[in-house]
Amino acid sequence: MNHWLIAPILIPLLGGIVQVFIGYAPISLRRTLAMITTVLLLASTIVLTVLASDDSYRVYAFGNWQPPFGIVLVLDRLAALMLLVTAVLAFFCHLYSIHRADEGSRQFHALFLFQLMGLNIAFLTGDLFNLFVAFEVLLIASYGLLMHGGGTVRTVPGLHYVVLNLAGSALFLISVGMIYSVTGTLNMADLAVKVAQVRGDDVFLVQAGGMMLLVVFALKAAVLPLCFWLPKAYASATAPVAALFAIMTKVGIYAILRVYTLIFGASAGPLANLGMDWLFPIALVTLAMGVIGALGAEKLRTLIAWQVIISVGTLLAAIGLGSEEGTSAALFYLINTTWIVGGLFLVADMVARQRGSAADGIVTAPRMHNRTFLSVLFLLGSVAAAGLPPLSGFFAKLLILKAATPGLAMAWLWGVLLVGSFVTVIAYSRAGSIVFWRNVSGHIAETEKLTLPITVAAGSLIGLSVVIVLLAGPISAFTDATAAQLHDADAYIQILQTPMVGGKES
Incomplete structure (x- = not known):
């Protein structure tokens, strides 16, 4: 049994517990231990990505229970990719937070690490119920992080976020209960076998449960019309929290990818491709709504929050094509948009620190300090976010366009994506020209200096757009292999035959 699989869960769990007990320790000590924990987490995800590159499935069964019984963790290319993307984002967000952003609460670092633990459980679990548990862990931590800093500006959006997600959690439990009542299992590999065998009236019950589950994942991913909570919630959060939340919507997208290619995929008999007919058109409408919201944004952080919704629509449109090429392009785009959006949230906060009372508002103000660097x-x-050459967003969107086969879907995808990208460029151009170049007379008396941690954190996340271009070949090859593995449900089902301790597996 490969014990590396529990590292991304165990490391933030132990680190978070330590932070709880040293809440009254000097902040320098808490910061040092928190950063060490995040570095160790990043190192473990790199190891797991290397392990997953051989296209095999690795299983960790808690208590040595043979699947489908007990709790199992499953590592494949998709899980490894999501773990690595999250760990890289978390490292730079955590680095940024040690410059005063963590001072609003003694338990900031504990909540941050517990959030990472929940995310990693979601990406590694091989069981639907434990996916629900992972959602609850990361959501409980996110509630605290969202309220970090206090004030009504965070309380009201935070309340909307909490209420909607509690409703989603209740719906999640109901849907998995409906599926379990027919199949008698919630292990994903076992469900892939059992769902294909469902016949008669039971088909309608599983179908209803599957569609409700899709609604839950759509809520987590912020798909229209379940997306209006996101802009205010993300825009009101502190910068490192908002940047980390760039991965939160991707959890819903990951769940859609995992569940609806494995359990309700092409080999699911009467329930094959459940809900996928709705996914593509809703994704395009979500993309369009995000573009409209970005164009009307009054603050940089609100603009970037709408960019999150644009990325959700773009990702699901590529996934909705239902092909390996579309899935691979979506994964390439996911890497780009997660890191770039996270970086933009940090940049917006740096701008706000340099503009006095104007903060990140898209309004004219006296010339800010460090204008050249920030601009x-x-x-x-x-x-990179809008998809212009020569940065990574262009190559990501090009792959999505190439994945579409000639037909009506291709016409809609090309039309909405290209027009949306053009309008997004206008939105960013408007914001940038007003904030950085349309200055008024006067001066800003007091500003915060750009320290090394926040400069490195924001600059590195934005700079990853260049790194993705330089490594486009290897990254594209990895996403191609990930998509091929994901669409091969039979290979995943073989984990049911995995020998436990005492067998041949090491």
């Missing part, structure tokens, strides 16, 4: 970071991030 370059914003320009690079905007180009």
Whole structure:
């Protein structure tokens, strides 16, 4: 049994517990231990990505119970990719937070690490019920992080976030209960076998449960019309929290990818491709709504929050094509948009620190300090987010366009994506020109200096757009292999035959 699989869960769990007990220790000690924990987590995800590159499935069964019984963790290319993307984002967000952003609560670092633990459980679990548990862990931590800093500006959006997600959690439990009542299992590999065998009236019960589950994942991913909570919630959060939340919507997208290619995939008999007919058109409408919201944004953080919704629509449109090429392009785009959006949230906060009372508002103000450096970071991030050459967003969107086969779907995808990208460029150009170049007379008396941690954190996340371009070949090869593995449900089902301790597996 490969014990590396529990590292991404065990490391933040132990680190978070330590943070709980040293809440009254000097903040320098808490910061040091928190950063060590995040570095160790990043190292473990790199190891797991290397292990997953051989296209095999690795299983960790708690208590040595043979699947489908007990709790199992499953590592494949998709899980490893999501773990690595999350760990890289978390490292730079955590680095940024040690410059005063963590001072609003003694338990900031504990909540941050518990959030990472919940995310990693979601990506590794091989069981639907434990996916629900993972959602609850990361959501409980996210409630505390969202309220970090206090004030009504965070309380009201936070309340909407909490209420909607509690409703989603209740719906999640009901849907898995309906599926379990027919199949007698919630292990994903076993469900892939059992769902294909469902016949008669039971088909309608499982179908209803599957569609309700899709609604839950759509809520987590912020798909229209379940997305209006996101802009205010993300825009009101502190910068490192908002940046980390860039991965939160991707959990819903990951769940859609995992469940609806494995359990309700092409080999699911009467329930094959459940709900996928709705996914593509809703994704395009979500993309369009995100573009409209970005165009009307009054603050940089609100603009970037709408960019999250644009990315959700783009991702699901590529996934909705139902092909390996579309899935691979979506994964390439997911890497780009997660890191770039996270970086843009940090840049927006740096801008707000330099503009006095104008903060990150898209309004004219006296010339800010460090304008050249911040404008370059914003320009690079905007180009990558909008999908202009020569940065990573262009190659990601090009792969999505190439994945579409000739037909009506291709016409809609090309039309909405290209027009949406053009309007997004306008939105970023408007914001950038007003914030950085349309200055009024006067001066800003007091500003915060750009320290090394926040400069490195924001600059590195934005700079990853260049790294993705330089490594486009290996990354594209990895996402191609990930998509092929994901669409091969039979290979995943073989984990049911995995020998336990005492067998041949090491």
